Amino acid sequence: MKRRPGSVSLGLALFLAAMSCWSAALAEEKRAYPNMSKSADIVIKRGYSPEALKCIECHAKETPGIVAGWKEGRMAHAGVSCYDCHVVDASSPMASQCKGLKGTRIFTSPMVSPKTCARCHPTEVDQFSKSGHAKLASAPVVEKKKFKNLIYELEGGTFAGVPGESKLRLATRQSGCQMCHGAEVQLGPDRKPTNDSWPGGIGMRYPDGGVGNCVVCHNRHQFKISEARKPEACAKCHLGPDHPDIEIYYESSHGQIFLTDGENWKWDSAPDAWEPGDYTAPTCATCHMSGIGELNTTHNVNERLHWDLVHPKSVVRSGARGDGEKGRRLMRKVCANCHSTLHIDNHFAKLDRAVELYNFYFDKATAMIDTLKAKRLLKADPWKDPAQELHYYLWHHTGRRARHGAAMDGPDYAHWHGFFQIFQVYKDIEDIYNYRLKHNEIEELSPVMSTGPL
């Protein structure tokens, strides 16, 4: 972040003379940057370098919406401009030039990697890097071999009839998976990202080695802290059939209070000074990331979690997934800001029991699938085999909904989209299982099809 010293912080004695000089300088700069009009006055006083001003000036004309947003936001208030985040060293693998820079020795990138963000926010990037939001997020998209089965799922099954090397196979990744999970940026000959590897979601992997995409939650170019504190910042990805977290939040008492009273809350308190009273119910950030009571802010969203509610069978987090015992202790401290020990105990007893019930059905369903497999009674294409499809829906869709619903007190999701469907899915697997074992063959035309419990 480069700033030149403020040229107009003058003592009163020099005021008139200075005003005269400054006006002349301003008039001159306005000739140089005719598009900046009124904004220029403000910007110039802040003391950006001539190079930074050229970026701002040109983009005020080329992409006025970006400059307008930036002017309202945190970065501009701190004197951080285009130049500070987008200029890269000539030796950077992603060093390119916008048309305004052609012929100069300044290089930029349309991409800003967390390595750049870490220059001013090292703690946040470090915490983030240890979370499931970093490498783990994009692993299913990037490390295809490791996640062969999962990629299969992400891509919704084989591409019937699409040639193996066809670019068409990228269409779903580009418009779907990668937009939340992230991808590994590929560079074209101009060292700009190719059109199928960028942009993407939270786990982006950049050519400079940076992993993560801060603007997913802190949208450019305002970077408002109020945005990241609101549930909708998380809802871009945490929604839908497989992890309807925003839907669950909205139907919880917490969400009900947010939706009916949030417009009155103080959303822009300083990072370590946001506390109950500024709000009267927590948002996603409050419980999972924000400082509250004696807890510090963290960008490691795994830190306060006890259970792994994402994978097929739920276990207490350990190892790479975090420390589940510590997670429970920390989350209880969050709850304790507003709830009695009795209330907290009851909540977690409910969650633990829901997880146990889910695991019970998952284990029984998995045992049936294993038996069918051993007896060669599974179809080769799992996406044409209702037994395998339903098993997938059991954990990935209905099972997550039941578990997340119980964890965040969304009764409609815990029940109707969760356990109610788990029961039906389980019974349908059972019917197929019984039929195949009885006849020792797979039914010719399978009874359950594409609809799935979405």
Next chain:
Amino acid sequence: MKRRPGSVSLGLALFLAAMSCWSAALAEEKRAYPNMSKSADIVIKRGYSPEALKCIECHAKETPGIVAGWKEGRMAHAGVSCYDCHVVDASSPMASQCKGLKGTRIFTSPMVSPKTCARCHPTEVDQFSKSGHAKLASAPVVEKKKFKNLIYELEGGTFAGVPGESKLRLATRQSGCQMCHGAEVQLGPDRKPTNDSWPGGIGMRYPDGGVGNCVVCHNRHQFKISEARKPEACAKCHLGPDHPDIEIYYESSHGQIFLTDGENWKWDSAPDAWEPGDYTAPTCATCHMSGIGELNTTHNVNERLHWDLVHPKSVVRSGARGDGEKGRRLMRKVCANCHSTLHIDNHFAKLDRAVELYNFYFDKATAMIDTLKAKRLLKADPWKDPAQELHYYLWHHTGRRARHGAAMDGPDYAHWHGFFQIFQVYKDIEDIYNYRLKHNEIEELSPVMSTGPL
């Protein structure tokens, strides 16, 4: 509600002397209540009793979020504090003690029953008690014998393989049913609620005989009237596949106006002074509960209803379900605040015809099920029998969506999630019916499965 007389309402003549005394008193109280800091100044002037202050002081430290919310809310403004609602008589079946009260003769309960609320709000509690929101709401959860079939449905079918007395069977009730419907509180040896019977939804039944849970709509500890007036207060329960009332509202013209203009409305008018002009479209509360024009506010949500749109076959309300003829008259008076007689006539003609069409299909589907039953062509487990499952979805899911969609002008729900699906469900029941009659046996592997038209 106990308050001590204000000690600082002094005449001007005594001002300086009093200020001195009061400052000293305040300093002394601050020593006693060190956590109250600035809040204490305000609180003490209000004149809470020493016992009430002790509650506030301790909870400002132990659960600061509760105290922060309370300070912003209606109760604090009226001088009502923890003590007034949570202290119970020593003889109360739910008399327990928080750790701050151990050794004293003061007893409290974490639960506040409507019997307590009725001390200041007798009319509201009385109206509420006559509505479907009271005993009827929790009947399916509590009165299992009466609602054997419904409980079956609520629990999503039998628990395949879960032992009959296993606590696991409570998991779905705890995280699902009870959170909206309510439950009957069971007490532990400490006379506090057990962790599987509390908290719960609107029809809670308390050990003191109180029925209802006011904080479901008036969240503690702010109890804002603006909250209960907003549609999201109702949306905690009135959503989802079986009664998507918030979804329907949002897609109605009423909801469209609320969503685009509601931020400009006057939400905090006095209870009997909220009227068109304060808002430019109604919310759930406006039509079903609020005073408007010549109508008084009511907490009996059944009062303005004509049809019973919840049960399998829709009939005009009578008896315990209300007076449907009166309901139509009252609701028309609501509409008449903004709509012409022509518009109102057209709306109800549309609703009545939609109900008639739904009933037509319901009757025909029910006749098929009855025939199959008479011919012993139904499976023993209804959740493995598509004929019975589809019949359930017909009335409980698609049928309610069509009827509620028509009642509140949500065309997407009336059509796509409603009648469009009713037609498909009906035809599928018909296919199964024809197959079973023709072969005089139940198909070996049934064609429809777990997905349901959710």
Next chain:
Amino acid sequence: MKRRPGSVSLGLALFLAAMSCWSAALAEEKRAYPNMSKSADIVIKRGYSPEALKCIECHAKETPGIVAGWKEGRMAHAGVSCYDCHVVDASSPMASQCKGLKGTRIFTSPMVSPKTCARCHPTEVDQFSKSGHAKLASAPVVEKKKFKNLIYELEGGTFAGVPGESKLRLATRQSGCQMCHGAEVQLGPDRKPTNDSWPGGIGMRYPDGGVGNCVVCHNRHQFKISEARKPEACAKCHLGPDHPDIEIYYESSHGQIFLTDGENWKWDSAPDAWEPGDYTAPTCATCHMSGIGELNTTHNVNERLHWDLVHPKSVVRSGARGDGEKGRRLMRKVCANCHSTLHIDNHFAKLDRAVELYNFYFDKATAMIDTLKAKRLLKADPWKDPAQELHYYLWHHTGRRARHGAAMDGPDYAHWHGFFQIFQVYKDIEDIYNYRLKHNEIEELSPVMSTGPL
């Protein structure tokens, strides 16, 4: 729009005398219009005609909500009142009289056709008339013969058992289709609309020849420009299983910024002065209708579109559907206000590839259906034939979700509700296709049923 000259714009010299006269006149008018109370003072000063005042006066009593909304809105500020829009010529086919006008020679209609709106807003109505929002919108409801197959779909299949001429058949149209698509108004003997042909959606056809329904987006009687700029104005119709545009918007980065920051935006800039900076992300209106940069505002929503993403197979728009090449150029100009050429290129490359992949599956699925048809292996009732039902879901539901999701950057819809389901639906059609070809007959009890991938 008739206004009488302002009677109280007096010079200072005449002030006292005039005040006296005016007070007397006001007192007299108040006697005539006792319901107007304080509002009357304002209204009278504005100088409405006596006839207009009678309307306002009577409706302030009869339908106070309408008058309260109108007072807050644009029309009242411009001096436009009930009289100006609802009074029609005695010769109008829809000339009727409200009870207040009985016996007079003034005729009104409860309906206001775009022909009336065009008196002051001719450009907007003209642009609108050329869009798919006008005649095309209500064509499926009104021109049944042309859209025989589509009407079938809109009505969800045949009405099993409902007599052909039964009024019951109108129930779904009235509560569903017509409320978004519009209808052709039928008049009763009193020349007021019949209760099954009015009200309705955006493509309404009025007896005076006007087509369109402006209040669908500019709700009466406030007609706020801020409403039409908010995404929820479009969401009344653009939602749900077949075109979940609001859901996609909310999960896009644009929607995320709107949801977290929109409360701070300037929503009421003048029609041709709303620009980036007033907002920091676009809404539906911004991209599809509003003036931005060098583009003028348009009420032809087709103007900036490249693809037809609504019909079974996507083609570049031409002829009656618009000019797709021009559409792409215009939309790129919208994007360019905030995005680099690289970003815009990448976005449209992604969209074009997604459309290509969708078309690939649509063509293959259609070929299977065609083969089955040629071999007489389709059922007569398409709504009992999973092959035909799934083919319909492929394009009308999952296919639109994938395409719209890719177009507006909603990854959850592009993937889970889109391509993921397209793959399953495709495979299921394939299974049925293979079975029928192999056995040269239709399966007796079909494997997929009513649920559909809704």
